[in-house]
Amino acid sequence: MVTPSTQEKARLGGRADVGAASVAGAEYSTIEHALSDALAAHGITGLAIRADGGIHRFDSADKPKGNRNGWYVCPTLEVAVYGFWHTGEQHTITTGGKADPAAAAETRLAYQRAREQREAERRAQQARTAEQARRWWAAAGAADPNHPYLTKKRLAPYGLRQRDTMLLVPLFHDGELVNLERIYPHGAKKALFGGRAKGVASLVGSLASADRVLVAEGWATAAALHEAMGVPVVVARNADNLEPVARRLRQRLPDDVTITIAADDDRFTEGNPGATKARLAALAIGAKVLMPTFCPGCARCTDFADVALCRKERVA
Template sequence: MTEFAKKTPAYVGREHGSIHKSECRQYSTIEQALGDALAAYGVTGLAIRADGDVHRFDTADKAKGNRNGWYVCPSLEVAVYGFWHTGEQHTVTTGSKADPAAAAEARLAAMRAKEQRETERRQQQVNTAEQARRWWAMAGAADPGHSYLTKKRLAPHGLRQRDSALLVPLFYDGELVNLERIFPDGAKRPLFGGRVKGVAGLVGKLAGAERVLVAEGWATAAALYEAMNVPVVVARNADNLEAVARRLRQHLPDNITITLAADDDRFTDGNPGVTKARLAALAIGAKVLMPTFCADCQRCTDFADVALCRKEHGL
């Protein structure tokens, strides 16, 4: 959409892809127009450059250094800005009304910004994959006494360790492209800028398997592997289940059964664990395996929780 730059109050309400305007006015420079528009989002103090290049900036709703915002001024009368994490995009002009030329300039600028973003993203993924391979090669075997493993009562199952962080290797098309770090307090983070969609880890071996499970977290996968002795693919989170399941089905022979092992997020609105597992199963024609809890259990939500609960109660 095209938004005319405005004076105070510059912004009334926010909706995805739209701006509600109050007073409109003409600006003497595109820098002033864009500065006012960005201020409505809490972005101030930028040295705006109308040089035709794509510029990045931090958004106010994310941590410092996020660089989720962008703008480009294709001319001295038009600017386009947006936010990568929301997909929002807007255009401002110095005039009181838009014209076809300004609209065309805005479209081209937005396309250029998107292309540059994709180029930067792909290069960052390459850099992160190289970092992941270096870290993995230099890391030693995980300490079986690591606090996360002892808390979960699980064996390392091939994990490695860098300082205090366990390293879970994540693969895409058979190549190591990222690492998930599991810290002693249970926090989990992939390497910055690495590929995350469609990547997966593995507990056990796929070779010779007749059945493969797909689970969210590494601990759940490890608990299932210890209980059932079948390989378990680690999708990392519910949103990644379908992408991982689809790629797995494409690469495995048809006679190998794939089952989605769902987290039962029964205490979360919408139960994303079950919902996303069922969607992934539907996408590849698979079944869903659900954890079974004790009648009065108010704590467990996944297979790792159930395994730990049973060990604690000597079952």
């Protein structure tokens, strides 16, 4: 097992550890062997290490197969750098028992190269996904009002299309269709693989001549709010995306258009991410937060779509 000693920590978008690779005080004869042992400490085994100066990707052990969150590069035959994109970890090991300025410099260069390659791969995949989204959207038909998900939620298919049994929610960025969220009959939701996620949004209703706009997480919540209040509602998809979407919306809309963040109340989840992220988004643009009101003793509802459905069921 490799125990790198921390000689230098640099903020390179993650943690950078530059140190020696050794077992029982002995030095390694090859960087391949040193790196193989270092990765084994993270549960990564069976890789054919290539010390060719290229950037190589591999699956991290704590994510599903095919995640390719791990990376390594051997810029020289004495230095190896590896890390994990999803955690921000980065480590450097050497064959010798002592780190030096040259190893630190190689670390910085290797990380920069890895980051640039990853960014290029990400942009290329996003472009492919956007093209797929546009093809699917163009070929899709109008959503069936009797789709099981719509029937369950008792909602009209505002702005949706359908491909086979999947409802399609269009996701836009700067006015361009870049991704689709698929809603399956049983309610599962999933965007297309590799598509842009941050800052993407959909819309229920029309922004034309609107003097008030709401921003909500999910499509069903947005549809329920639009149905109840008659105002356009922007769909951010999840709590983490509320702030990026709200910021962009505030930039695009006239100052006299009021933006309100309609929060999910994740009251049964630790930290209540729905309410917490909604408040942060509102604070970022100087907006107010709208919270759902539940029936006394309700232990089921968490968002406006739940509340709307609950009220419809009581009336029925």
